[in-house]
Amino acid sequence: MTLRPDDRRFIVELMRRQAGLAMDDAAQHLIDNRIAIVAARHRQADAELVTRLRFNNDPGLLHEVIDALCTHETSFFRDGHPFDTLATTVLPDLAALRRERRTLTVWCAACSTGQEVWSTAITIRERVDDLQGWTIRILATDVSQAMVDRTRAGTYTDQELARGMPERWKARYFTRAGDRWQARADLRAMVEVTRANLLDPAPSARRFDLIMARNVLIYFDAAGKRRAMDAIFGAQASDGALLVGTGENLIDPRYEARPSGRTVVYRPRGATRSAALSPTESL
Numbered sequence: 001m002t003l004r005p006d007d008r009r010f011i012v013e014l015m016r017r018q019a020g021l022a023m024d025d026a027a028q029h030l031i032d033n034r035i036a037i038v039a040a041r042h043r044q045a046d047a048e049l050v051t052r053l054r055f056n057n058d059p060g061l062l063h064e065v066i067d068a069l070c071t072h073e074t075s076f077f078r079d080g081h082p083f084d085t086l087a088t089t090v091l092p093d094l095a096a097l098r099r100e101r102r103t104l105t106v107w108c109a110a111c112s113t114g115q116e117v118w119s120t121a122i123t124i125r126e127r128v129d130d131l132q133g134w135t136i137r138i139l140a141t142d143v144s145q146a147m148v149d150r151t152r153a154g155t156y157t158d159q160e161l162a163r164g165m166p167e168r169w170k171a172r173y174f175t176r177a178g179d180r181w182q183a184r185a186d187l188r189a190m191v192e193v194t195r196a197n198l199l200d201p202a203p204s205a206r207r208f209d210l211i212m213a214r215n216v217l218i219y220f221d222a223a224g225k226r227r228a229m230d231a232i233f234g235a236q237a238s239d240g241a242l243l244v245g246t247g248e249n250l251i252d253p254r255y256e257a258r259p260s261g262r263t264v265v266y267r268p269r270g271a272t273r274s275a276a277l278s279p280t281e282s283l
C-alpha cells in the first residue's frame with residue numbers, strides 16, 4: 001500500500017522529532033513498506049495506523065514505528081580495523097591514563113542488536129594485556145527497545161555469528177542456548193543495557209573513557225547531529241576517545257581527528273596522550 005503524501009510527511013516529521021533522523025523523498029518506499037509491516041502486525045490499514053499515531057498517545061506504538069524505520073544493520077567486528085586500532089592503540093593508551101584507578105568505562109551509544117558491544121568486550125579481554133584484572137564497565141544503549149532487549153539477551157544465530165565472529169572466539173565466549181548461541185555470563189556481567197535516545201542528554205552521569213557512536217550519526221539531520229554530539233561530548237572523559245563509523249567524517253570543533261592506521265580516532269581537543277605511546281605513534 002502507498003501512504004497518502006500527508007501521512008508520509010507526518011512520519012518523516014515524527015522520525016525527525018523523535019529520533020533526529022533525516023528521511024527524504026528517496027526513503028518513500030522504505031517508509032511505506034515498513035509502515036505496512038507494522039500495520040499488518042496490528043491488523044489495521046496503513047492509513048488507520050498513521051491516524052492512531054497522530055491522534056492517540058500510544059508510546060508502545062510510537063516505539064514500534066521508530067524501531068521499524070531505523071536501520072539496524074550491524075555485524076561482529078564491523079570493518080575490522082577499528083577493533084585492531086582499539087587493541088593496539090586506543091585501549092593501551094587509555095589503560096596508561098587510568099593505571100591508578102584500574103577502571104575503564106565504555107559507552108556503545110547505538111548498539112543495535114549488540115554485536116559491537118560483544119566485539120568490544122572480547123577485544124578488551126583477548127587483545128589488551130594491560131587490562132587484565134581491571135573493572136570494565138560497558139554501557140550499551142539504543143533508541144529502539146527491541147534492540148535493547150536483543151542486546152541484553154546476547155543471543156545470536158549461527159548465521160549472525162558467521163558475520164565476523166572468529167570460530168575460536170565463538171567457542172570461547174558463546175554458549176549454546178537452544179538453536180542459538182549466547183554471550184557468556186561473565187561477558188554479559190560487564191555490560192549494562194538500557195534504552196536511550198541520542199537526542200537526549202546522556203543516560204548516565206559517568207564520564208566515558210571510550211565512546212562508540214558508529215554508523216548512527218549518518219542518519220541524522222543537522223539539528224539531530226548537533227544534539228547527539230552535545231550528548232556525546234557531555235558524557236566524554238576529557239582525555240577519552242570517540243569512534244564513529246568508518247567513512248563518517250565528524251566535524252565538531254570540540255574534537256580533533258587523530259588518524260591511527262585506517263581508523264580515525266577522535267579525542268577531545270587538548271586531550272593528552274599517555275607517555276606509554278612512543279613518539280612514532282604520536283601525530
Ligand SMILES: C[S@@+](CC[C@H](N)C(=O)[O-])C[C@H]1O[C@@H](n2cnc3c(N)ncnc32)[C@H](O)[C@@H]1O
Pocket residue numbers: 018019020021070071072073074075078109110111112113116141142143144147196197198199213214215216245
Ligand atoms: C546501523 S545501526 C549501527 C549499529 C552499530 N553501532 C554498528 O556500527 O554496527 C544504527 C542504530 O542506531 C539506532 N538509532 C537510531 N536513532 C537513534 C537515536 N536517536 N538514539 C539512539 N540510537 C539511535 C538504531 O536503532 C540502530 O540500531
